[in-house]
Amino acid sequence: MSTDHLPELGFVQVEMQKLRTAVWRGTGNGTPLLFFNGIGANLEIAQPLGELLPDRDIITFDLPGIGGSPGPVTPYRPWWVAHAAKTVLLHYGFDRPVDVMGVSWGGGAAQQFAFQYQNRTRRLILCATSPGSIMVPGKIESLSKMADPRRYMDRNFLTENFKTLYGDEPSGAALFAARMTPPTRAGYVYQLMAMMGWTSLPFLPLLPHETLILAGDRDHIVPVANAKILKAMIRRAEINIFENAGHLFVLSKAREVIPVLKTFLDRPALTNKPARRFEPATA
Template sequence: MTDTREEVLDEALDEAMRDARITMETVGGRTLRVATWRLDKPSKHLPILFFNGIGANIEAVAPLAEALPDRGFIMFDMPGIGGSPEPVVPYNAWTMCWTATQLLDRLGVDQVDVMGVSWGGAMAQHFAIQHPGRTRRLILAATSAGMVMIPGNISSLSKMADPRRYIDAAFMEEHFQTLYGGALGKALNKMEHIHRLKPPSPRGYFYQLLAMLGWTSAPVLPFMRKKTLIMMGDDDHIVPLTNGWLLDKLIPDSELLVLRGGGHLFLLSHSDECVAAMQRFLDEPDSQDEAKAA
């Protein structure tokens, strides 16, 4: 009997999450749904602490964790997102990054390589600035310096703000190209991503938006001494490539990788190229400054 599309998607989701350890952790006064990969296995590499995009749950990025089998991976759902309980009070970048350090303490992890995509890229920048001693290297994907960003396409941004993109799969599929642009590979890849998404609570989504209101890293980035890989798509309708150029100019020790034909979800459409670049970047020998910091 031929598998239905739904069965194929369920199997792909199970495959992506098969090695994840899912727990509920209460840290910093908040209860968070946490996923870790391979923290109990010996590795010569630091784990990656990953900050997700706005409204996105753990499952949306699970394939990336699976694609890096030689290192640990840590990710959590923001309050009111995915499986994390609804937030009671708002939070900001400072409090959430501090909460992340409490989670690392709970997991017995001292230092990490930090990565963030889109909204999570702002959180990753803030974590590296606020907690430099716990950050070795930084990977920023499809993100900006915050308030000073060059805005994307109005049509894409308006649909990005529409909660139907999480609730209505038909709406998401219809507007996928407008939202995310770029080469999306096979149709199944697109549907896999849609299938992984779980609608955030309205309050959870609003608090995520509120957390970065007025935030910018621009004045501080020239003083940040973290080796940084910036990955941007040249067909990103939400965070245009110009934002990557700005980050590259502001961060002293950075390199910019442009994914040709890549939209906002180039981690999905250009996964092999992204993983290869990340592994090459993370495996480069430490500089003297990094060795001292460690």
Template sequence: MEKVGGRTLRVARWRWDMPGDHPPILFFNGIGANIEAVAPLAEALTDRPFIMFDMPGVGGSPEPLVPYNTFTMSWTARELLKRFGADTVDVMGVSWGGAMAQHFTLQYPGTVRRLILAATSAGMVMVPGKPSALSKMANPRRYVDASFMEKHFRTLYGGLTGGKSEHINRLTPPTPRGYVYQLLCMLGWTSVPMLPFLKKEVLIMMGDEDQIVPLANGRILEALIPNSRLEIFEQGGHLFMLTHREQTLSSIRGFLDAPDRDQKKAA
């Protein structure tokens, strides 16, 4: 538990003191999702440090007293990085966290080396998902009722459904206020005006059967971000990182380990 700017947050770090040449990965999770939901990804990336935290009212972080926004939460994340001595990071975000990852990168470009966006959009300027999936996504029963999650897993996440029981067992329900404040954080937010000025190298990963954030949103991001590329996961739903684990890991490593653009030009 770390107290930053008046907020207490549950923070998880992996391999933080491990010697190496790779910058840490700062990860922003999906809405209502706790650290454990992404822990397998952090554990699998064995060659680099990894840091993430539960948003207020989610997982082990105490319930927020006042709302927050993308600016204040990006500042909080940056203060955490400074506390742990990380001057440069690679940033990754999934779904709701993909929007936070975009905002953090735009707010602190000097801190970010590369950016990975998974199953996400440019905010309010987006192609919406299927109503049947969105209505169940907004229902907090998906966190507290395993049978509800089991019944609607394909509607919620589409594509392949391998590993769903393991995923369901890792989820902890957010508090009602924590969940609502996360929703309010992105109210009216969009990255569209700023994305053409984003100079980072960006990997966009999308599932072609995502019913919550359709593939078209990834194409919009690719069109707006100058130095980006889109990777499409066939039969991938909103949780393609779970169902396409090896492809996800290979894509992340390949992108983060590739030479910088300047090095490629010199070669």
């Protein structure tokens, strides 16, 4: 992990489960950013956000059995991930609305959080993600390798299959591997299972938030068509498609992505804000 802007690391107890957390403290007054990572990805992978968005607090955590979090105690679902995120936010004193960002699997968690805690969400950013189980699938060879946890445990496997997996150039494998901590097998499987049968399609039209959807035109896992579905279903969404970009474009093209994020996060609120929000009953 870079020493330029290191996070505060800690642990937060969420019922029976202990979660490893990270908070990058910002130097300005920007709205805090809650970040949900991709499947099997440890919180160190979010380090570029801390370095390139230094004006705002950034909060993230490792899911059970991922990174530095102990293995899962019980199976969990997306609603629990959103609840865990709220618990982490409150633990660190973030009791006002936050911006919410999710990448890949984490995009589903971000959608769930935005629906479950609408009044705790200011703006939503969805990267390389889909509406869940009802989606346009990626390439078979990519999906079969994605289900194999060796991509996190065997760096040779990752390097050899990087372009097939993600659609990104193999040169990006070293950057990804340098920040990678292998998940436990139980952690990886439980995270896969968490999204089985889940879809955001029924509630996407109810989301009132300004939403930025980002996609890579060479994404082998989540094709661009899914970003267009999200754009069509979310009332206040806009879309940005990066050229020559695979599934990991947030990492591989960070210098292009960050200005787009900053413009979206820093601009004044749009004037066509809905008058009221639907707040589901949640824990």
